[in-house]
Amino acid sequence: TNFLTNIGELKGTGFELTIGGTILNYRKLSWDMSLNYTTNTTEVISIKEGLDEIALRSTGQYGIYAVVGEAFPQIKANTYVRDPQGRIVIDPKTGWPKTNAELSNMGRTLPPHIFGLNTALRLAGFTLSTTLDYRTGHVFYEQGSDAMEFTGRSMESVSANRQDFVIPNSVVEVSDGVFVENTNIPIANGRQSYWTDVYNDVKENYVKDATAFKIRELALSYTLPSGLLNRTPLQKVSVGFIARNLFTLLPAENAFSDPEFNNTNNNSVGIGGYFQSPPTRSFGVNLNIEF
Numbered sequence: 001t002n003f004l005t006n007i008g009e010l011k012g013t014g015f016e017l018t019i020g021g022t023i024l025n026y027r028k029l030s031w032d033m034s035l036n037y038t039t040n041t042t043e044v045i046s047i048k049e050g051l052d053e054i055a056l057r058s059t060g061q062y063g064i065y066a067v068v069g070e071a072f073p074q075i076k077a078n079t080y081v082r083d084p085q086g087r088i089v090i091d092p093k094t095g096w097p098k099t100n101a102e103l104s105n106m107g108r109t110l111p112p113h114i115f116g117l118n119t120a121l122r123l124a125g126f127t128l129s130t131t132l133d134y135r136t137g138h139v140f141y142e143q144g145s146d147a148m149e150f151t152g153r154s155m156e157s158v159s160a161n162r163q164d165f166v167i168p169n170s171v172v173e174v175s176d177g178v179f180v181e182n183t184n185i186p187i188a189n190g191r192q193s194y195w196t197d198v199y200n201d202v203k204e205n206y207v208k209d210a211t212a213f214k215i216r217e218l219a220l221s222y223t224l225p226s227g228l229l230n231r232t233p234l235q236k237v238s239v240g241f242i243a244r245n246l247f248t249l250l251p252a253e254n255a256f257s258d259p260e261f262n263n264t265n266n267n268s269v270g271i272g273g274y275f276q277s278p279p280t281r282s283f284g285v286n287l288n289i290e291f
Helices: 143-150 193-201
Strands: 009-026 029-046 053-058 062-067 074-077 104-108 113-123 126-136 139-142 170-175 178-181 207-209 212-223 236-249 282-290
Touching: 074 139, 104 139, 139 143, 143 193
Parallel strands: none
Antiparallel strands: 009 029, 029 113, 053 062, 062 074, 074 104, 113 126, 126 212, 139 207, 170 178, 212 236, 236 282
């Protein structure tokens, strides 16, 4: 038998600010614009007595979690051991990086900051309008990079020409809490197994900045002058061209996936890559007739 119930407590805070109006209104020319800013945070207050976190989806190396005291949802992943300066600590015998035994919080998967703009320019029956937004402050797990790494087709796996190399910004711990810059200990098996068995095993590498700027919609329409319709039963006739998902600008580190497209439609938001169809642009023509 199964028993489904609610557990935990969440607290949401946020606000929305909208400023809009007519920028220009001169004879047959008008220009309207609306700016919008939204911020929202959902914090996990409690889950269950004795429980500080719960996995919504996890592979054991990375996953989406609800963590008490953190924004919901949260990505956790296995990570490199680093010194106080943030440099990667390596094993002096192999040159391979050391990893932490426990998963680490990598950040929230829903954007805390959303900026939007809507604008419309009208002239002599023509209307040009657009909708765009900018979302930032969150991360997501890019499965595309993970899969490319494992199959040896990533840019990172050929960065050293399939040769052994010294990991940049790495150190060796020579005594407890004492770190020395690594300048001469290269990784072993740089041709393949380092990438498929070591680098690919550190899932921190695939948690990417989910910032995105998008032109959501661009539309151009024309409405016939009412005088042309006086001797017809028609009240209004307009025709237009519309384009959606026209342009997306992503950070350079995100080369494979639109962070808005997730593999699931449940609370485990923040994992995307190759289990969903790639986003597409769409173009259409509208004909509107009113009697």
